[in-house]
Amino acid sequence: MKTTQTHSPARRKFLTDSAALVGGLVIGFYLPAKGGRAWAAEGPPKQVYPPNAFIRIAPDNTITIVVNKSEMGQGVYTSLPMLIAEELEADWSLIRVESAPVAAVYNHTGFGMQLTGGSSSIPSSWEQMRRVGASARILLVRAAAQRWGVAEGECRAENSQVLHDASSRRLSYGEVADAAGKLPLPQDVALKAPKDFKLIGKPVKRLDTPEKISGRAQFGLDVYLPGMLTVLVARSPVFGGKVKRFDATAARKVPGVQDVYQVPTGVAVAANGFWPAKTARDLLDIEWDEGTGAALSTPKMLEEYRELAQKPGLTARKEGDPTQSMKGAHKTFRLEYAVPYLAHAAMEPLNVVVDLQPDHCAIWTGTQSQTMDHAMAAKTAGLKPEQVEIHTTYLGGGFGRRANPMSDFVIEAVQVAKAVGRPVKVVWTREDDMRGGYYRSLWVDRVEAGIGKDGKPVAWMHTIVGQSIVAGTPFEKFLAKDGIDVTSVEGAATIPYAIPNLQVDLHSPRNPVPVLWWRSVGHSHTAFIVETAIDELARLAGQDTVQYRMALLDKFPRHAGVLKLAAEKAGWGKPLPAGHAHGVAVHQSFDSYVAEVAEVSLVNGKIRVHKVTCAVDCGMVVNPDGVRQQVESAVAFGLSAALHGEISLDKGRVVQSNFHDYPPLRFSEMPVVDVHIMPSDIAPTGIGEPGTPPIAPAVANAVFVLTGKRLHRMPFDQETLA
Amino acid sequence: MISMTVNGKAVKVDADPNTPLLWVLRDHLQLTGTKYGCGMALCGSCTVLLDGKATRSCVTPVSTANNKQVTTIEGIDESPLGKAVQAAWQEVDVPQCGYCQSGQIVAAVALLSETPHPTEAQITATMDGNLCRCGTYNRIRSAIQKAVAEMEGGAK
Numbered sequence: 001m002k003t004t005q006t007h008s009p010a011r012r013k014f015l016t017d018s019a020a021l022v023g024g025l026v027i028g029f030y031l032p033a034k035g036g037r038a039w040a041a042e043g044p045p046k047q048v049y050p051p052n053a054f055i056r057i058a059p060d061n062t063i064t065i066v067v068n069k070s071e072m073g074q075g076v077y078t079s080l081p082m083l084i085a086e087e088l089e090a091d092w093s094l095i096r097v098e099s100a101p102v103a104a105v106y107n108h109t110g111f112g113m114q115l116t117g118g119s120s121s122i123p124s125s126w127e128q129m130r131r132v133g134a135s136a137r138i139l140l141v142r143a144a145a146q147r148w149g150v151a152e153g154e155c156r157a158e159n160s161q162v163l164h165d166a167s168s169r170r171l172s173y174g175e176v177a178d179a180a181g182k183l184p185l186p187q188d189v190a191l192k193a194p195k196d197f198k199l200i201g202k203p204v205k206r207l208d209t210p211e212k213i214s215g216r217a218q219f220g221l222d223v224y225l226p227g228m229l230t231v232l233v234a235r236s237p238v239f240g241g242k243v244k245r246f247d248a249t250a251a252r253k254v255p256g257v258q259d260v261y262q263v264p265t266g267v268a269v270a271a272n273g274f275w276p277a278k279t280a281r282d283l284l285d286i287e288w289d290e291g292t293g294a295a296l297s298t299p300k301m302l303e304e305y306r307e308l309a310q311k312p313g314l315t316a317r318k319e320g321d322p323t324q325s326m327k328g329a330h331k332t333f334r335l336e337y338a339v340p341y342l343a344h345a346a347m348e349p350l351n352v353v354v355d356l357q358p359d360h361c362a363i364w365t366g367t368q369s370q371t372m373d374h375a376m377a378a379k380t381a382g383l384k385p386e387q388v389e390i391h392t393t394y395l396g397g398g399f400g401r402r403a404n405p406m407s408d409f410v411i412e413a414v415q416v417a418k419a420v421g422r423p424v425k426v427v428w429t430r431e432d433d434m435r436g437g438y439y440r441s442l443w444v445d446r447v448e449a450g451i452g453k454d455g456k457p458v459a460w461m462h463t464i465v466g467q468s469i470v471a472g473t474p475f476e477k478f479l480a481k482d483g484i485d486v487t488s489v490e491g492a493a494t495i496p497y498a499i500p501n502l503q504v505d506l507h508s509p510r511n512p513v514p515v516l517w518w519r520s521v522g523h524s525h526t527a528f529i530v531e532t533a534i535d536e537l538a539r540l541a542g543q544d545t546v547q548y549r550m551a552l553l554d555k556f557p558r559h560a561g562v563l564k565l566a567a568e569k570a571g572w573g574k575p576l577p578a579g580h581a582h583g584v585a586v587h588q589s590f591d592s593y594v595a596e597v598a599e600v601s602l603v604n605g606k607i608r609v610h611k612v613t614c615a616v617d618c619g620m621v622v623n624p625d626g627v628r629q630q631v632e633s634a635v636a637f638g639l640s641a642a643l644h645g646e647i648s649l650d651k652g653r654v655v656q657s658n659f660h661d662y663p664p665l666r667f668s669e670m671p672v673v674d675v676h677i678m679p680s681d682i683a684p685t686g687i688g689e690p691g692t693p694p695i696a697p698a699v700a701n702a703v704f705v706l707t708g709k710r711l712h713r714m715p716f717d718q719e720t721l722a
Numbered sequence: 723m724i725s726m727t728v729n730g731k732a733v734k735v736d737a738d739p740n741t742p743l744l745w746v747l748r749d750h751l752q753l754t755g756t757k758y759g760c761g762m763a764l765c766g767s768c769t770v771l772l773d774g775k776a777t778r779s780c781v782t783p784v785s786t787a788n789n790k791q792v793t794t795i796e797g798i799d800e801s802p803l804g805k806a807v808q809a810a811w812q813e814v815d816v817p818q819c820g821y822c823q824s825g826q827i828v829a830a831v832a833l834l835s836e837t838p839h840p841t842e843a844q845i846t847a848t849m850d851g852n853l854c855r856c857g858t859y860n861r862i863r864s865a866i867q868k869a870v871a872e873m874e875g876g877a878k
Contacts, residue, residue, distance in 0.1 A: 071819075072819055073817075073818030073819030073820070073856045074818070075818070205812075205815050206815050206817070208817070208820065209811070209812055209815055209816075209817055210812065211820075212817035212820030212823050213808050213811045213812060213816070213817060213820075213823060213827060214755070214795065214796070214799070214808065215753075215754070215755015215756070215794065215795035215796045215824045216755065217820050218754070219757075219821060221754070221757070221758065222754035224752055224754075230749070255738065256738075272749075273741075273745055273749035273750070274745045274748070274749060274758070275737075275738070275740075275741040275742065275745045275749070276738075345855060346819070346821075346855055347757070347759050347765065347767060347819065347821040347822045347853065347854070347855045347856075348757070348759075348819070348821045349758070349759075394819070394820065394821075395819060396757070396819050396820070396821030396822075397819045397821060397855050397856065398819075399855075427758075429761060430759065430760045430761055430762075625815060629815070629818055629858075629861075632857055632858070632860060632861075633818055633856045633857045633858070634857075635857065636854075636856070636857020636859070637855070637856075637857060640855075658760050658761075658762055658764060659759075659760050659762070659764040659765055659853060660762070660764055664853055664855055665857065665859075666850050666853065666859075667846060667849040667850045667852065667854075667859045667862070667863075668846045668847075668850045670857065670859035670860060672860065673860060
């Protein structure tokens with residue numbers, strides 16, 4: 001299937017193997033909509049997906065689409081139903097959405113498990129969901145034709161109805177749905193040619209908007225069960241610390257507190273609401289065995305990383321003889337970069353509701369990683385997988401934090417439920433969420449590059465230092481090849497520019513700070529380095545930075561295409577208001593291509609980004625307004641990090657705690673974002689993340705034009721700019 | 723015992739008077755549209771109207787609301803202005819993850835009820851207190867402008 005192109009073979013293999021690794025979780029059964037029947041464990045259907053796992057048509061003609069991806073803002077509760085509705089010939093106004101339970105039939109077609117991430121929902125569902133819709137349409141038409149006693153070929157489907165034009169008869173989908181559900185699945189379905197699309201490619205309003213503007217949308221935090229207690233956990237102030245002893249006398253006296261429990265992650269306070277739980281937790285007296293984590297400090301780590309960056313690490317890519325050619329270069333430059341740990345800081349802090357019974361466990365949470373969380377929950381609860389259910393609520397932001405292979409928040413909540421013995425809602429405060437780890441890694445990069453007399457690059461050496469996301473986890477052996485975590489070097493080892501002598505190498509120091517994917521993963525740092533360094537080479541060559549890049553992108557027409565489009569639309573090279581400058585960057589991630597031109601000025605020494613002109617090539621577009629939303633969002637997310645974001649550690653403690661010291665971009669800082677979409681007839685690729693990587697380098701390159709200062713550390717806030 | 727009017731209904735709540743209004747709305751009254759984001763009045767997700775004024779319910783003790791009118795997102799469509807703001811939000815398709823949007827909408831309603839024709843700077847100054855990690859700010863601005871136009875049209 002087309003979907004396989006989205007992911008490197010290494011990553012694909014990792015994900016299938018790791019699914020097997022957690023054991024017993026790739027269970028080949030699913031419960032059809034009406035329940036009762038379970039598929040035997042021979043494994044999920046391969047290519048033919050039973051429509052009734054994804055589509056339910058009620059007698060009143062409403063269509064419920066069961067979506068197997070988590071809605072975290074990226075619009076899958078609209079775009080995936082669009083894929084089905086297109087082939088189903090459904091009346092869009094009758095579509096409703098429901099989140100999928102955990103079952104193999106809902107596995108990601110590329111990952112082999114239920115997971116939302118890697119900007120892969122559309123590419124991995126593109127064929128699958130259209131086939132599901134087409135299969136259902138064929139069955140509905142067949143059922144109607146049988147009822148009328150006419151040939152199937154004389155009937156057609158339109159707007160949730162089957163029509164027999166010759167006799168002017170029509171039946172609604174609702175009227176034939178039952179009969180259609182009893183027919184055998186069609187094995188081979190033809191899909192529409194793109195020119196015949198009615199929905200795909202048209203701007204469609206999000207189906208979740210009405211709930212989200214009325215307060216009705218249910219997030220994890222909004223789940224209330226009868227008899228449920230709210231639990232706050234006091235966790236170790238340093239990573240890896242353990243409770244040595246604690247005194248809960250004062251905490252237990254707070255009215256509304258049920259009790260206080262020691263759990264593996266710390267001390268849990270259960271109460272009849274958030275406020276008593278929080279009040280009591282503040283009164284706990286806990287002595288921690290802090291362990292080695294207490295020695296961690298980010299300034300010290302940066303020193304160690306800088307030391308490491310002086311010597312080459314494991315080779316991720318090598319072309320020609322960079323060392324030798326550097327010596328012969330006409331001009332060279334060398335720069336050391338540093339980017340900090342980053343918290344995801346989704347607006348909804350982490351939370352999990354667990355109702356644990358002796359033979360059953362029900363979980364409500366906003367997760368991106370159902371299959372793994374399900375397996376970990378079953379293991380923690382001591383139950384069989386089929387005794388555990390996960391209800392995926394809306395996610396108040398994900399950005400990668402809710403796709404943790406370690407299932408930290410789910411495991412902890414089940415442990416708490418075991419201790420408390422009643423239904424619980426474990427709530428993380430903002431401070432807990434921000435200090436709870438699983439950050440984007442801290443990185444130090446060293447780049448040395450040289451150009452020849454003609455200005456073209458002759459040598460490029462890039463040493464990367466930072467923690468691997470998978471190191472120390474069971475997944476290391478799958479995702480790290482020869483010691484190199486592909487997510488550590490993506491965007492750097494894949495530099496597209498024609499440079500004859502090139503080396504990219506990697507050091508992966510280990511330490512107890514938990515790290516994780518963060519919107520755009522490795523690209524969130526590599527694009528900054530590569531795109532500011534190539535900019536510097538253009539300056540050294542005395543050339544226009546767009547033209548310079550274009551000349552080096554002969555073999556990468558999609559990079560060149562978006563770069564050209566963004567430059568044109570931004571008015572590259574044309575005069576700007578006094579004190580304003582343009583900077584540009586282009587980057588490929590998740591098989592999509594994005595170029596951004598940032599218009600920047602300095603206001604009292606602070607960076608002000610006025611406008612970002614974006615050109616994106618993500619193949620065919622399902623919902624153009626959805627693509628625009630994602631690019632607007634990705635720019636804001638990347639800009640938050642570029643300007644302000646930093647998580648630092650002092651004596652093992654995370655310094656930042658809330659939005660005053662980890663400030664996301666605010667309303668007044670938001671640039672105009674002008675999004676241009678490249679027309680394409682290639683299968684769609686991801687768009688949730690690819691807008692993030694280019695924004696930091698585009699801004700930094702504009703700042704260079706304004707100040708002559710090459711920004712090489714994030715956040716930019718910390719730089720003194722005149 | 724605290725007595726308040728919430729979305730037009732009289733309620734009595736038995737809660738510690740120091741409990742933030744947010745948690746009374748959520749944990750006692752199960753009005754979950756008002757969100758917890760920071761607990762420090764930094765993000766605006768918990769914004770409600772207290773006697774018509776935008777209020778960060780996460781730092782407002784429930785005792786402050788005694789004998790007052792509270793309007794949450796669930797009751798925002800009871801006024802023509804609230805309806806217009808919601809309709810504009812729908813038309814522009816503002817929300818992404820949607821978690822902050824209750825607070826954004828309530829803040830916008832408060833702004834327009836005091837300042838029916840806000841300048842760009844007034845919109846910015848008011849909405850700067852409400853964070854959105856999905857970066858929907860430009861659409862929020864467009865929606866507010868649409869709501870202003872809608873209310874103007876309706877008044878003619």
